[in-house]
Amino acid sequence: MEIKPFTAVLPTDAGLTKLTTNNSSWTSADTHVQPGTSYYWYELTQNGIHQWRLIASWPEQVSVTTMLPGGINTVLYPKHPVIEMLIDDWVGHFPKAYEFTDEYNVTHRLWQITEAEVNADITEAMAEITPRKTWLTTTSTPLVMLVADSEWTKFKTQPRVPDHLIQKINA
Template sequence: METNPFTAILPSASGLQKLTCGASDWTPADETVQAGDSYYWYELTQDGVHQWRLLASWPEQLSVTTMLPGGINTVLYVQNPVIEMLIDDWVGHFAPTREFTDPAGVRHRLWQVTEAPVNADLTETLAKITPRKTWLTTTSTPLVMLVADQEWAKFKQQPTIPEQLIKIQVNTD
């Protein structure tokens, strides 16, 4: 897969409060641009079940075969031990960048991978992985959630991802 780290726009403190309450009156003050290009580990927890996803940029000229159409496309791949090890190491040593529980009781946690060598390892590892074919195809988007098959199978009904959780900072140069 051709993926890369990216500069993200995440909820600010006021944005997290709105996500927690389910408020829809989003303003520019509810967002903050993160420093540097990073991958993001994303953990969803519902009824004690955890699911891990990796958020990455995806070349806009490539089409993506996805599980869910939407702002962030979800791409399945066969579980990879290197990625699992990197998730375990990163999450085990650093606090989440953002964390909240939505009105449906789903806990959302994001970790920003800030070390360039780890981001490079992820890019190299992902380059060798072929996404699994699925049944829905959408137009290309610059942001994808990569989910291992075993992780996807954890939920019969996938939790809703708030639209404002994470966005990609688009360069206007």
Template sequence: MEIKPFTAVLPTEAGLHKLTTNDHQWTSADERVQPSAGYYWYELTHNGIHQWRLIASWPEQLSVTTMLPGGINTVLYPKQPVIEMLIDDWVGHFPKTCEFTDAQGVTHRLWQVTEAEVNADITETMAPVAPRKTWLTTTSTPLVMLVADSEWTKFKTQPQVPEHLIQQLTNQ
């Protein structure tokens, strides 16, 4: 898969409060630009079940969007020990960039991977991985959410990804 790190727009504390209370009155004061490019590990927890995803930039010519579960492209790939090892080794190494629980009781946590060497490892590790399944529509987006198929099956109904949780800075 051809992916790369990106500069993200994330919610401020006020934005996290709005995501928690399902308030759709979003303003520029509710978002902040991260100081550097990176990948994002994304953990969803619902009823004690955890699911891990990797959020990355997706080349424009490959842009897809998802019909399920929400605004960020979802691509399934076969479970790979190297990718699982990267998650295990690096998630605890970086501080959380945000955490909140939405109105449906789903806890969302993001970690930004900021070290160039780790980002290079992720890019290199994902390059030969063939997607197993993607969900497509006609509207493109520059972000992709990568989920191991074994992680995807943890939830019968996939939790909704909040619309303003993470976006790519548009002037990259």
């Protein structure tokens, strides 16, 4: 899989309040640019069930026609021990970018992976992975969510990912 870290635009405290209440009236004061290029671990929790996702930059020329478009597109991959180890070993090591619970009672947590060595390890580990299933629109996308297929099956109905959760800065 061809992925890489990226510079992200994340919600400010005011933006988090809007995400919590599903308020779509966003302004420039609701977002800020994170320093450096990073991957992001993303955890969704609903009714005590946790699901992990990796948010990465995706080659913009890559697009696939499918039946399930989404805000941040999703790629399923077979469970991979190196990625599982990276999550287990590193997620608590990095600062939590934010945590909030939305109007649907889904808790969203996002961690920024700030060490270049760990980002390089993720890029290397994911390069060998063949996606199992992709849900991408026919238009190119700058960001993708990578989810182990065993993680994806945890929810019968996937929780909604807020539109303004994370964006790639246009550089």
